[in-house]
Amino acid sequence: MNIAILISGRGSNMKSILQAIQGGEIEGVKDVIVVSNRSTAPGLEIARKEFGVKTLIVLPEENGQMYDKKLMTELQRNEIFEHNSLICLAGFMRILKPEFIKAYKNKIVNIHPSLLPSFKGLHAQKQALLAGVKITGCTVHLVDVGIDTGPILLQECVPVHDNDTIESLSARILIEEHKIYVKALKLLSANKFLLKGNRMVQI
Ligand code: GRF
Numbered sequence: 600m601n602i603a604i605l606i607s608g609r610g611s612n613m614k615s616i617l618q619a620i621q622g623g624e625i626e627g628v629k630d631v632i633v634v635s636n637r638s639t640a641p642g643l644e645i646a647r648k649e650f651g652v653k654t655l656i657v658l659p660e661e662n663g664q665m666y667d668k669k670l671m672t673e674l675q676r677n678e679i680f681e682h683n684s685l686i687c688l689a690g691f692m693r694i695l696k697p698e699f700i701k702a703y704k705n706k707i708v709n710i711h712p713s714l715l716p717s718f719k720g721l722h723a724q725k726q727a728l729l730a731g732v733k734i735t736g737c738t739v740h741l742v743d744v745g746i747d748t749g750p751i752l753l754q755e756c757v758p759v760h761d762n763d764t765i766e767s768l769s770a771r772i773l774i775e776e777h778k779i780y781v782k783a784l785k786l787l788s789a790n791k792f793l794l795k796g797n798r799m800v801q802i
Pocket of ligand 1: 609610612690712773776
C-alpha cells in the first residue's frame, strides 16, 4: 500500500503518522509521500529532514478551478491510485471536489477536531467553546462529498475545562488526534473495518 499525506501547515498529525509508518506499526506500507498546497508549510521540512520522505508542492493556480486535476495527476505520477493507496488529509485546508473523492472512493481519510457530526467545518474547537459543551473530542473519518460527513472510523472524547481557551482546548484535543489517526490507519491497513451503510464497524 502507498500513502499520500496531504498537509497545509504545521504537520503534527503527519508527523505522528510518519513515526508510526517508520516504526513498522502500519502494515504493508510501500511508499509514502507528503503533498502540500502551500510551499511554506512547516510540515514539508519535517517530512524531508526528520523522515527522509519525498515531498511535493502542488500550488493552486490563479482561479483554482483545475486544482484537483493537477493534484490527481501528481499523485498518480507517484503511484497513488485508488486500488493501492490511502490518502490521509492532515490539516489540508482545501475542499476536494466530488470527482476527486469519487476517483479515490473510501480511500481518503480525514481527522477533524470535534466529535462529528457536531462542529463541522472550520474552527471546531472555538465552536465547541461557544456552544458551551462539556465534552468534545476528535474524529477520524472517511471523506465523502459532504463537508466532514463521511463514515466515522474512530472517535475520542476530550473534556472541556471551565478555564479553557481555544489554544488549551486545541492542544488537549491534538494529543488525542495523534493517537486515533494512527490507530485508524493501523486498523484500515489490516482490513479491520467493514462499511455497513454509513456505519464503519470493526471486524
Ligand atoms: C488538526 O487539528 C486537524 O484536526 C485539523 O487541522 C489541524 C492540523 O494540525 N484538520 P496539524 O497540521 O496536523 O498539526
